[in-house]
Amino acid sequence: MFCPDYEGKICYRCYRENWINLSPVIIENCRKPSPGMINFLIQFHAPITDALMVGDRPEDEGAAQAAGIKFMLANEWRNQ
DSSP, X not given: OBOOSTTSOOOEEEOSSOEEEOTTXXXXXXXXXXXXXXXXXXXXXXXXXXXXXXXXXXXXXXXXXXXXXXXXXXXXXXXX
């Protein structure tokens, strides 16, 4: 998923074959560190206890904290 605008109102989910505009579905701010995209994924795909966000920026960690999920730096995740 990604949010291409700075206001956090546009959000896309990418698939191998295409992409879907989720902007009409997600009502929360999607721009990190807001947790909109993460909350959407947790609601429809994974229990919060199983969720882990891997990222390389402070905004990534902030979004994980706001959503109440675990966070791991990308370098640590790649080295495991």
